[in-house]
Amino acid sequence: MILEPKLAYTIDEAVAVSGLGRTSLYLAANEGRLTFRKHGKRTLILADDLRKFLAGLPTASTSAAA
Numbered sequence: 001m002i003l004e005p006k007l008a009y010t011i012d013e014a015v016a017v018s019g020l021g022r023t024s025l026y027l028a029a030n031e032g033r034l035t036f037r038k039h040g041k042r043t044l045i046l047a048d049d050l051r052k053f054l055a056g057l058p059t060a061s062t063s064a065a066a
Contacts, residue, residue, distance in 0.1 A: 008037065008044040018054060028053060 006013070015022055025045070028034035034053045037044045 006047055008046050009050060011043055011045070014045045014050055018050060 009017060011022060011025060014020075014025055018025075025034060029036045033056070034045065035049050037046060
């Protein structure tokens with residue numbers, strides 16, 4: 001059996017794969033930076049939307065570590 005990559009994540013799954021907390025994800029959604037989808041009672045985040053959101057986060061400055 002070949003498993004395809006997930007197309008969408010539940011909130012808990014998005015927390016696990018992104019390393020962000022639930023509060024951060026909900027804040028991003030409330031600010032319009034991340035789109036949540038609904039199917040019945042289930043809240044989903046499309047994998048592509050999560051990737052775009054993460055890619056759009058600011059980069060960290062390495063000068064502070066030096």
